[in-house]
Amino acid sequence: MSPLRVAVVHFPGSNCDRDTLWAFREVLGEEAVPVDHERATLPAVDLVVLPGGFSYGDYLRPGAVAARAPVMRAVRAHAAAGGLVLGICNGFQILCEAGLLPGALVRNESGRFVCRTVHLRVESDRAPLTAALRPGEVIRLPVAHGAGNYRLPPGEAERLAAQGRILLRYADARGEVTPEANPNGSEASIAGVADAAGNVMGLMPHPERAVAAWQGSVDGLRLLRSLLGADEGAERGARGPETWIPMWTP
DSSP states (O other), X not given: OOOOEEEEEEOTTBOSHHHHHHIIIIITOOEEEXXXXXXXXXXXXXXXXXOOBOGGGGOSXXXXXXXXXXXXXXXXXXXXXXXXXXXXXXXXXXXXXXXXXXXXXXXXXXXXXXXXXXXXXXXXXXXXXXXXXXTTOEEEEEEEESOOEEEOOTTHHHHHHHTTOEEEEEEOTTSOOOGGGOSSOOGGGEEEEEOSXXXXXXXXXXXXXXXXXXXXXXXXXXXXXXXXTOGGGOOTTTXXXXXXXXXXXX
């Protein structure tokens, strides 16, 4: 099985790109390359990752300037062709600002930056990021953001849930979705979603910070392995885009 080719985009202010490259290269053994925000094209890759950080200093709104960077034209084309795209934290904000994912991420309800480990309940296994996990399963990942409060137009959360596009919700250790377990006030406690086709995914927690025991959790490794279609020995491609894309009707 040949390594998956991964591009990790760097914007001015990105601060999780090296961690993400390390996770894919050193932990997962995949081919991962950095890509500068000013590039007009992408190298031949299977997966594009927009990492966490504070792109362009979060001027205007988090992700607003990065969504208009030259490289985003190539990211749009990659997504339109069915290529995998994952946005983590600031990357999730960028994908929303670019219109590749629904909704918007605004300041945390508390008005304060939150940095801690949270529990997440898997809601759907109908996208590559969670395909190897079971709905209802509880995982632990760190969050670190000041604008992770996910907002949607009226009725949109219900529509996304009906389509299996809500991938993760904030929950307690037992998997109960409660206001106390929601670190930022996100609507319906949503922590991760997918687009209508299923190949563009965004989440606020950081899987790249939970890929080794010394980090306190390896549940991020499970998500990334799921994304690569390699979790628990499953052959990559066994649940590829040809499987999950037709599942949803926009």
